[in-house]
Amino acid sequence: xxxxxxxxxxxxxxxxxxxxxxxxxxxxxxxxxxxxxxxxxxxxxxxxxxxxxxxxxxxxxxxxxxxxxxxxxxxxxxxxxxxxxxxxxxxxxxxxxxxxxxxxxxxxxxxxxxxxxxxxxxxxxxxxxxxxxxxxxxxxxxxxxxxxxxxxxxxxxxxxxxxxxxxxxxxxxxxxxxxxxxxxxxxxxxxxxxxxxxxxxxxxxxxxxxxxxxxxxxxxxxxxxxxxxxxxxxxxxxxxxxxxxxxxxxxxxxxxxxxxxxxxxxxxxxxxxxxxxxxxxxxxxxxxxxxxxxxxxxxxxxxxxxxxxxxxxxxxxxxxxxxxxxxxxxxxxxxxxxxxxxxxxxxxxxxxxxxxxxxxxxxxxxxxxxxxxxxxxxxxxxxxxxxxxxxxxxxxxxxxxxxx
Amino acid sequence: xxxxxxxxxxxxxxxxxxxxxxxxxxxxxxxxxxxxxxxxxxxxxxxxxxxxxxxxxxxxxxxxxxxxxxxxxxxxxxxxxxxxxxxxxxxxxxxxxxxxxxxxxxxxxxxxxxxxxxxxxxxxxxxxxxxxxxxxxxxxxxxxxxxxxxxxxxxxxxxxxxxxxxxxxxxxxxxxxxxxxxxxxxxxxxxxxxxxxxxxxxxxxxxxxxxxxxxxxxxxxxxxxxxxxxxxxxxxxxxxxxxxxxxxxxxxxxxxxxxxxxxxxxxxxxxxxxxxxxxxxxxxxxxxxxxxxxxxxxxxxxxxxxxxxxxxxxxxxxxxxxxxxxxxxxxxxxxxxxxxxxxxxxxxxxxxxxxxxxxxxxxxxxxxxxxxxxxxxxxxxxxxxxxxxxxxxxxxxxxxxxxxxxxxxxxxxxxxxxxxx
Numbered sequence: 165x166x167x168x169x170x171x172x173x174x175x176x177x178x179x180x181x182x183x184x185x186x187x188x189x190x191x192x193x194x195x196x197x198x199x200x201x202x203x204x205x206x207x208x209x210x211x212x213x214x215x216x217x218x219x220x221x222x223x224x225x226x227x228x229x230x231x232x233x234x235x236x237x238x239x240x241x242x243x244x245x246x247x248x249x250x251x252x253x254x255x256x257x258x259x260x261x262x263x264x265x266x267x268x269x270x271x272x273x274x275x276x277x278x279x280x281x282x283x284x285x286x287x288x289x290x291x292x293x294x295x296x297x298x299x300x301x302x303x304x305x306x307x308x309x310x311x312x313x314x315x316x317x318x319x320x321x322x323x324x325x326x327x328x329x330x331x332x333x334x335x336x337x338x339x340x341x342x343x344x345x346x347x348x349x350x351x352x353x354x355x356x357x358x359x360x361x362x363x364x365x366x367x368x369x370x371x372x373x374x375x376x377x378x379x380x381x382x383x384x385x386x387x388x389x390x391x392x393x394x395x396x397x398x399x400x401x402x403x404x405x406x407x408x409x410x411x412x413x414x415x416x417x418x419x420x421x422x423x424x425x426x427x428x429x430x431x432x433x434x435x436x437x438x439x440x441x442x443x444x445x446x447x448x449x450x451x452x453x454x455x456x457x458x459x460x461x462x463x464x465x466x467x468x469x470x471x472x473x474x475x476x477x478x479x480x481x482x483x484x485x486x487x488x489x490x491x492x493x494x495x496x497x498x499x500x501x502x503x504x505x506x507x508x509x510x511x512x513x514x515x516x517x518x519x520x521x522x523x524x525x526x527x528x529x530x531x532x533x534x535x536x537x538x539x540x541x542x543x544x545x546x547x548x549x550x551x552x553x554x555x556x557x558x559x560x561x562x563x564x565x566x567x568x
Numbered sequence: 569x570x571x572x573x574x575x576x577x578x579x580x581x582x583x584x585x586x587x588x589x590x591x592x593x594x595x596x597x598x599x600x601x602x603x604x605x606x607x608x609x610x611x612x613x614x615x616x617x618x619x620x621x622x623x624x625x626x627x628x629x630x631x632x633x634x635x636x637x638x639x640x641x642x643x644x645x646x647x648x649x650x651x652x653x654x655x656x657x658x659x660x661x662x663x664x665x666x667x668x669x670x671x672x673x674x675x676x677x678x679x680x681x682x683x684x685x686x687x688x689x690x691x692x693x694x695x696x697x698x699x700x701x702x703x704x705x706x707x708x709x710x711x712x713x714x715x716x717x718x719x720x721x722x723x724x725x726x727x728x729x730x731x732x733x734x735x736x737x738x739x740x741x742x743x744x745x746x747x748x749x750x751x752x753x754x755x756x757x758x759x760x761x762x763x764x765x766x767x768x769x770x771x772x773x774x775x776x777x778x779x780x781x782x783x784x785x786x787x788x789x790x791x792x793x794x795x796x797x798x799x800x801x802x803x804x805x806x807x808x809x810x811x812x813x814x815x816x817x818x819x820x821x822x823x824x825x826x827x828x829x830x831x832x833x834x835x836x837x838x839x840x841x842x843x844x845x846x847x848x849x850x851x852x853x854x855x856x857x858x859x860x861x862x863x864x865x866x867x868x869x870x871x872x873x874x875x876x877x878x879x880x881x882x883x884x885x886x887x888x889x890x891x892x893x894x895x896x897x898x899x900x901x902x903x904x905x906x907x908x909x910x911x912x913x914x915x916x917x918x919x920x921x922x923x924x925x926x927x928x929x930x931x932x933x934x935x936x937x938x939x940x941x942x943x944x945x946x947x948x949x950x951x952x953x954x955x956x957x958x959x960x961x962x963x964x965x966x967x968x969x970x971x972x973x974x975x976x977x978x979x980x981x982x983x984x985x986x987x988x989x
Contacts, residue, residue, distance in 0.1 A: 224909055
């Protein structure tokens with residue numbers, strides 16, 4: 165286990181992120197939803213606590229918490245008044261090391277997961293983005309954390325115990341702590357609580373293998389929901405920040421290209437966003453826009469055109485604005501222990517180390533408009549994966565094979 | 569400790585700030601006492617549409633200038649409109665304070681250019697369509713309309729597609745001149761703020777606000793008609809919905825009521841999303857996706873909302889379980905431990921939120937806008953810490969009821985599974 169500590173003595177709070185290599189890529193192929201169901205089950209009683217005790221003790225300590233399962237990791241995140249930190253880490257050591265995994269609660273936990281699947285059915289934005297992720301990264305790395313109703317219903321206690329035994333280990337695990345904390349104290353506490361946690365080798369799948377494809381989901385929705393993606397660079401790649409700056413110029417802020425040229429100048433939509441996303445094995449850019457059917461085709465056409473056109477009229481002032489935005493967010497990160505703990509954990513997973521603020525500042529300062537254009541030409545957007553949901557399918561670039 | 573400062577300019581514009589010079593950022597916002605409840609039918613949606621138009625240019629800036637300059641400040645800037653206030657805000661590094669105040673002050677005298685107005689109309693129509701696609705598919709707005717009536721507090725903030733299609737620049741300009749007067753506006757700031765510079769900049773850049781032409785109020789709407797695009801049917805048909813969404817509304821405390829703190833904690837014990845009575849009965853067991861209740865406070869009125877989302881076939885059994893939990897809370901009251909747990913959770917939440925100036929801005933601005941009242945964090949925490957199980961039982965008896973206004977969003981094409989009982 166890697167233990168990372170960032171003292172922020174000016175705060176009243178502390179936060180941590182505890183991550184283990186029990187993500188989606190460790191799930192057996194047919195067991196969709198297994199990692200998430202286990203993440204729920206380990207929190208239904210652990211160590212000396214019943215399920216209700218756990219909630220009561222965490223509430224009384226003032227712990228704001230959440231958990232999630234990503235492609236690589238299961239993560240337990242918590243922030244709290246600083247005095248509660250040591251007790252909180254002890255509780256989570258019980259959670260990941262001594263869960264009761266109560267068989268009599270399996271059906272309830274499955275029903276909870278199925279409720280979530282039904283809720284997603286009613287959320288068109290989430291539906292298109294989850295499907296797009298599968299198309300972008302391929303069925304193995306792009307699988308969703310939710311599984312399907314059939315796959316969740318089929319899961320057994322034996323599978324949960326097996327997945328727990330195989331994957332809840334110290335190999336590649338991360339404890340990132342930030343806030344009003346004493347690093348020496350955290351180090352001793354981590355040794356006491358996790359020093360004898362068994363180790364293991366994280367299960368890692370191969371490369372993303374999605375292909376250019378177009379899928380339309382028929383629906384009587386008010387809007388046509390448009391999502392598309394293309395290959396990009398993962399966090400940690402030497403040119404990642406040039407790519408990130410390019411996507412920032414496209415989508416960060418009210419003067420960004422997509423917001424300005426799709427929404428502000430043409431009034432085509434209310435929401436349009438583009439984001440960089442990274443796995444350990446690869447990266448992609450995901451774009452979403454929601455718009456009524458009569459404006460949908462133009463929205464897709466203009467969005468793709470603006471993305472492909474980026475290097476042709478890039479103005480250095482656009483890069484300058486993005487740099488000010490990054491500078492502000494780096495400084496304001498100092499106001500939040502939760503935000504710092506989470507970015508440390510993410511750095512450790514992707515890079516194997518934590519980047520200092522000054523290192524990031526130096527990289528940002530070194531980015532030039534020419535560098536962004538060169539990178540965009542080296543890896544031009546294309547081979548789009550496209551998902552739409554709405555009344556009618558759209559015309560898409562010719563290299564996308566159509567499925568419905 | 570943060571220091572509270574306040575001043576009223578000769579124009580009537582009020583300025584209030586909670587200053588903590590140790591902070592990394594400054595949050596600054598204009599709070600305008602206007603929203604959906606201040607509109608008549610032909611203005612339906614004008615407050616929110618106008619909020620968008622503030623970013624579309626002033627006498628000295630084009631729309632592109634406004635967006636570009638906001639981005640040049642880094643940080644976060646945005647705006648929102650509710651039933652009774654419209655807020656424009658920016659969170660910036662302290663070095664950008666003066667520029668942020670000048671820019672926000674300038675955009676609040678909008679050009680209201682006809683071409684920009686017509687383009688933005690489409691964006692508003694898209695925003696309305698977007699919410700129509702999101703659960704619970706307009707059922708909250710419908711519940712407000714049915715409970716409060718489709719005007720006043722119950723008027724939908726975005727307006728309707730019909731009212732937005734019909735909106736004209738002239739109607740909007742009159743609305744602006746009537747509502748955006750300095751005596752109805754508060755400039756609030758939190759965090760690392762230079763208060764004297766804030767006052768000086770505001771004074772300098774809001775001089776013309778007091779000279780806006782006055783317009784007389786429009787005649788009231790005919791209360792025996794429905795505004796265009798409004799229906800008050802308590803059942804919304806969502807043919808392809810996978811779940812059923814039930815919303816109930818009944819009287820609750822206003823933002824002025826002494827009951828509000830106890831009612832918030834009571835709602836936490838009964839109905840919050842993790843560890844409440846409803847959570848253990850309906851969520852932890854996988855019976856429902858959502859089962860919750862909360863007080864919605866307005867300046868002079870309030871409502872208790874409850875919300876249940878589940879499979880259509882489980883609606884009847886889940887609503888019975890929900891009613892039983894609510895009724896038991898009303899009749900038998902609460903245990904000391906669960907009350908303490910909810911207070912500890914709430915107090916810790918406030919302490920954590922207070923670390924970012926942007927989180928403190930909205931409470932500060934709203935309280936000063938409506939009540940000229942400042943309540944420090946410690947004072948707010950004390951008000952929660954003083955509560956006990958008797959206080960919660962009293963408000964449960966007063967506000968919990970199963971005799972509520974109901975709205976259901978459901979696939980009514982399958983009537984046997986989605987009728988109201």
